[in-house]
Amino acid sequence: xxxxxxxxxxxxxxxxxxxxxxxxxxxxxxxxxxxxxxxxxxxxxxxxxxxxxxxxxxxxxxxxxxxxxxxxxxxxxxxxxxxxxxxxxxxxxxxxxxxxxxxxxxxxxxxxxxxxxxxxxxxxxxxxxxxxxxxxxxxxxxxxxxxxxxxxxxxxxxxxxxxxxxxxxxxxxxxxxxxxxxxxxxxxxxxxxxx
Numbered sequence: 001x002x003x004x005x006x007x008x009x010x011x012x013x014x015x016x017x018x019x020x021x022x023x024x025x026x027x028x029x030x031x032x033x034x035x036x037x038x039x040x041x042x043x044x045x046x047x048x049x050x051x052x053x054x055x056x057x058x059x060x061x062x063x064x065x066x067x068x069x070x071x072x073x074x075x076x077x078x079x080x081x082x083x084x085x086x087x088x089x090x091x092x093x094x095x096x097x098x099x100x101x102x103x104x105x106x107x108x109x110x111x112x113x114x115x116x117x118x119x120x121x122x123x124x125x126x127x128x129x130x131x132x133x134x135x136x137x138x139x140x141x142x143x144x145x146x147x148x149x150x151x152x153x154x155x156x157x158x159x160x161x162x163x164x165x166x167x168x169x170x171x172x173x174x175x176x177x178x179x180x181x182x183x184x185x186x187x188x189x190x191x192x193x194x195x
Contacts, residue, residue, distance in 0.1 A: 022162040031087055032168075035080045036161035039154055042073040075114025081153060081179070082113065088168040089177045095184035102195070116187055120146040135193040139186075146186045153179040 024033035049066045085094065123129070123143035128136035156175040160168060168176070 024161055024165055028165065030165040031080060031083050032157065032161040032165045035077070035084060035157050038073065038077040038080050039158055042070070042077050045070040045073050071114055071118060074117050077154075078113035078117055081157070081176075084157060084168070085176045085180050088173045089180060093177050095181045097184060097187075099188050099191075112187075116183075116190060117150065119143070119190055120150075120186060129194065132193055139189055139193065142186050142189060146182060149179050149182045 024030065024036050026037055028034075045066065049063070049070060052063060052066060119129070120143040123136055123140050124147045126140075153175055156172055160172045163169070
C-alpha cells in the first residue's frame with residue numbers, strides 16, 4: 001500500500017470521525033440541526049427505495065409505502081430549507097412570489113414544495129406531465145437544474161450544520177439565495193403549465 005493510499009484512507013477516516021463528533025443532537029432546536037436530521041432521514045429513505053428497486057423485491061405495497069414516506073420526508077426537508085432561506089437571506093434579496101396570487105386557493109397547500117420536488121424528479125427523469133407533453137419538454141431542462149440545485153443546497157446546509165448551527169456563512173447565504181431564485185422560477189413556470 002502506498003503512502004498516498006494510507007493518507008487518503010486516514011483522511012477519509014478522520015472526515016467520518018469529525019462528522020460524527022460535530023453531528024448536531026436530535027433534540028437541538030436550531031434550524032440547521034433540524035435540517036441535518038431531516039436530510040439524514042430523506043437520504044435513508046432514498047437509499048432504501050433504491051435498494052428495493054435494484055434487488056427485485058418490488059412488492060407494490062412496500063414500494064408505495066416507501067414512496068409515501070419519501071414524499072413526506074422531502075416535504076419536511078423542503079419546509080426546513082425554506083425556513084433557512086427566511087433566516088439567512090434578507091427579504092430584499094429573495095425571489096418575488098407575487099405570481100402566487102393567481103393560484104387557486106386549493107393549490108396553496110402545505111404540501112406545495114414537496115409536490116414541486118416530486119414533479120421536478122418526474123420531469124427530469126424524462127417522463128411527462130399528464131396531457132402536457134409539449135410543456136413537459138419545455139420545462140424539463142429547468143427541472144433538471146432544480147434537482148441539481150436541491151443537491152447543492154442539501155450538501156451546503158449539511159456542511160454548515162456540522163460547522164456552526166448559530167449562523168450562516170456568506171457562502172451558505174449565497175447558495176440559499178441562488179436556490180431561492182432557481183426554486184421560485186421553477187414553481188412559477190410549473191404552476192403556469194398545470195393551472
